[in-house]
Amino acid sequence: MQGDIDRKNSEFWDELCGSGLAKSLGINEINNATLKEFDKAYIEIYPYLPKYVENKNLEDKKVLEIGLGYGTLSQLLASTNCDYFGLDIATNPVKMAQYRLNQLGKANKDEQIKVGSALSIPHEDNSFDYVYSIGCLHHTGDLPQSISEVYRVLKPGGQAVIMLYNRNSFRQLVQVPWQRFKQFFKRNSKQNFATFVRSLYDSNAVGEAAPHTDYVSSSQVKSLFSDFSNVSIEVQNFDTYVLFDGKLVINRESLLNNFARFLGLDLYITAIK
Numbered sequence: 694m695q696g697d698i699d700r701k702n703s704e705f706w707d708e709l710c711g712s713g714l715a716k717s718l719g720i721n722e723i724n725n726a727t728l729k730e731f732d733k734a735y736i737e738i739y740p741y742l743p744k745y746v747e748n749k750n751l752e753d754k755k756v757l758e759i760g761l762g763y764g765t766l767s768q769l770l771a772s773t774n775c776d777y778f779g780l781d782i783a784t785n786p787v788k789m790a791q792y793r794l795n796q797l798g799k800a801n802k803d804e805q806i807k808v809g810s811a812l813s814i815p816h817e818d819n820s821f822d823y824v825y826s827i828g829c830l831h832h833t834g835d836l837p838q839s840i841s842e843v844y845r846v847l848k849p850g851g852q853a854v855i856m857l858y859n860r861n862s863f864r865q866l867v868q869v870p871w872q873r874f875k876q877f878f879k880r881n882s883k884q885n886f887a888t889f890v891r892s893l894y895d896s897n898a899v900g901e902a903a904p905h906t907d908y909v910s911s912s913q914v915k916s917l918f919s920d921f922s923n924v925s926i927e928v929q930n931f932d933t934y935v936l937f938d939g940k941l942v943i944n945r946e947s948l949l950n951n952f953a954r955f956l957g958l959d960l961y962i963t964a965i966k
């Protein structure tokens with residue numbers, strides 16, 4: 694069962710998450726200029742992300758990032774002159790992070806960016822000052838195991854910065870039940886509802902949903918991180934809402950600093966070992 698999820702994850706995520714954004718920007722070749730353009734657009738979408746890097750002193754610290762995707766966070770982290778390590782279950786995100794670090798003149802870091810699983814992190818106990826994992830651990834199929842692995846590899850006093858999907862988001866509390874209600878009246882609807890919900894969060898170029906996704910509440914986070922101290926949770930991110938056949942559009946940007954802080958899609962967790 695776990696082996697099946699791992700295999701599906703390594704296939705699914707070989708299409709870099711962020712490929713849809715890259716396509717919308719007309720990016721079909723990877724080089725310094727196109728990655729800069731991608732990162733600028735990515736940070737415009739997630740303007741709160743850089744703060745989780747900038748408000749820490751990462752210089753010379755050992756930092757592990759798990760779940761690399763298109764690599765905007767890898768780029769931000771490695772640019773701080775930390776000792777950067779990366780891990781991803783799929784090959785292409787690893788290649789992308791290696792490319793980015795090579796471009797930054799950190800060519801000897803290739804072996805520090807590996808293919809491997811968050812469920813069995815290929816590093817020794819007590820090795821890292823920071824572990825970052827944004828939007829990854831809820832895809833592993835075993836959230837408790839992935840968090841205990843993060844705990845294991847952190848040094849005492851080290852910090853985890855983890856993003857997990859919020860079970861109590863506006864999407865989960867309003868949009869998903871509304872879709873469920875509509876589906877109930879659709880005859881012949883063959884789509885599995887849980888798969889449909891996963892596709893709202895992560896889907897590939899042909900519209901397939903990520904193989905596995907968990908959604909957690911703040912109280913579940915407290916229990917999942919019970920071995921850590923100073924656990925803090927910030928709620929971020931929101932959907933754009935297009936209502937009444939496009940007559941009313943509520944841009945997500947206008948909601949990021951208000952509604953999103955209560956009912957947003959993502960929980961940003963920081964916690965100390």
Ligand SMILES: C[S@@+](CC[C@H](N)C(=O)[O-])C[C@H]1O[C@@H](n2cnc3c(N)ncnc32)[C@H](O)[C@@H]1O
Pocket residue numbers: 699702703706707710711759760761762763764766780781782783786809810811812826827828829832833895
């Ligand atoms: C939604 S993407 C997030 C990427 C990036 N952090 C971002 O926010 O754009 C999830 C990433 O987690 C990786 N991933 C999924 N399961 C994993 C596992 N068991 N171990 C390590 N990485 C995994 C995927 O390959 C993918 O690159």
